[in-house]
Amino acid sequence: MEKIEKRRVVLGITGSVAAYKSIDLARLLVARGYEVRVVLSDSAQKFITSALIEATVGRGVVTDFWSPAEDSEGIEHIDVADWADVIVISPATADVIAKINLGMADTPLLAICLASRAPILIAPAMNVNMLEHPATQKHIKELEEKGVSFVDPAEGVLACGWTGAGRLADSKEIFYHIRRKLSVPDLKDKHILITTGPTRESIDPVRFISNRSSGKMGVELAREAFCRGAKVTLVHGPCTVDVPYPIECVPVITAEDMHQKLMERVFEGDNKPDCVIMAAAVADFKPKQESSQKLKKIDGTVPKSIDLLENVDILASLGAKRGKSLSPILVGFAVETGDLDELLAELRRKLETKKTDIMVGNFASEAFELDTNRVWIVDRNGKTGEVTTTFKSRIANKVLDSIIKL
Numbered sequence: 001m002e003k004i005e006k007r008r009v010v011l012g013i014t015g016s017v018a019a020y021k022s023i024d025l026a027r028l029l030v031a032r033g034y035e036v037r038v039v040l041s042d043s044a045q046k047f048i049t050s051a052l053i054e055a056t057v058g059r060g061v062v063t064d065f066w067s068p069a070e071d072s073e074g075i076e077h078i079d080v081a082d083w084a085d086v087i088v089i090s091p092a093t094a095d096v097i098a099k100i101n102l103g104m105a106d107t108p109l110l111a112i113c114l115a116s117r118a119p120i121l122i123a124p125a126m127n128v129n130m131l132e133h134p135a136t137q138k139h140i141k142e143l144e145e146k147g148v149s150f151v152d153p154a155e156g157v158l159a160c161g162w163t164g165a166g167r168l169a170d171s172k173e174i175f176y177h178i179r180r181k182l183s184v185p186d187l188k189d190k191h192i193l194i195t196t197g198p199t200r201e202s203i204d205p206v207r208f209i210s211n212r213s214s215g216k217m218g219v220e221l222a223r224e225a226f227c228r229g230a231k232v233t234l235v236h237g238p239c240t241v242d243v244p245y246p247i248e249c250v251p252v253i254t255a256e257d258m259h260q261k262l263m264e265r266v267f268e269g270d271n272k273p274d275c276v277i278m279a280a281a282v283a284d285f286k287p288k289q290e291s292s293q294k295l296k297k298i299d300g301t302v303p304k305s306i307d308l309l310e311n312v313d314i315l316a317s318l319g320a321k322r323g324k325s326l327s328p329i330l331v332g333f334a335v336e337t338g339d340l341d342e343l344l345a346e347l348r349r350k351l352e353t354k355k356t357d358i359m360v361g362n363f364a365s366e367a368f369e370l371d372t373n374r375v376w377i378v379d380r381n382g383k384t385g386e387v388t389t390t391f392k393s394r395i396a397n398k399v400l401d402s403i404i405k406l
């Protein structure tokens, strides 16, 4: 059964130069079907107008205790506090962070925070010295201890001219943190390591062998697992899609590089994953020798051939190394170009030979570079399921469901 995410977001916007960026976040939420009610502080209204927000979210904006935004039978700030599934403050000033921590309630936003039982997510934006000031740090720490979550500000050149931490986090990053707050956290406390993208095997300093993998499938797996509460590590080759922000990313280039990073992270240290999902399209072959000089035409003649070597089989080596322990759970992806019988036979063969728990199969023509896919999921108990063509985010959730069921 599809898990229902809660969908009611109260978005508080306070008086930072980054206030205009909250329009992007509001738009993103509305486009994804979330209900949004916005509360503007007095200072925020110096940076953006209620009219702009109303046009974006399609409903009145809360600005004043004494002039309700919408007809309501009750007291507006209590209605809004009760309505919220999550309260997000983005951007959050140093001032509002301090006042929430002190339990003040002299503005609609502060009163809503105090009256609501919904979780609070804060995305600060301010001058680096304001952020690093012991007073601000103390308020952040104390709020975290009270269960309030923060989206860390980014580092960079700030509007005030200083360089350092204090830039409002990217809207998409805040969006995925909101989804994580609203989702059923059925992967909470689980560490999932996902690989994605192609690998590159160098021929010479200019050229390489690679494949059409964009990295989308693994990125969606990483995002959805994050939203379902998991701690996620994404080991990725050179992807053509953006890798997601709220997730620890480990970039690699070659199959050997990926193999080495995985062996270290999967079997060593105290941060071992509970599950590994190999969605990367690892190059099966690599040039026998990498030329240190660019290969050139000599008197109009091109090199006749490039000798290839079999590459390391990462999935099989993970399966072999975990042995009988069956830990971590091991999920592999396989891409084929033949017919369905061949694909299913290949999935069952790989379950056995690579000693995986789940194999996910798809066809090259339906998988590479697209936002959608169609997959078959085969598990070690002999269960086979088809997920008909749908967005990769939905496929990702089906794969995660089958891991949980196992």
Ligand SMILES: Cc1cc2nc3c(=O)[nH]c(=O)nc-3n(C[C@H](O)[C@H](O)[C@H](O)COP(=O)(O)O)c2cc1C
Binding pocket: 013, 014, 015, 016, 017, 018, 041, 042, 043, 044, 092, 093, 094, 095, 096, 125, 126, 127, 130
């Ligand atoms: C031009 C300008 C830019 C400001 N930018 C920020 C900011 O980015 N972060 C911040 O914490 N305060 C900033 N402030 C200060 C806040 O607006 C001020 O503390 C205000 O009282 C915050 O009220 P509020 O938290 O109710 O919105 C700025 C002030 C001005 C005049």
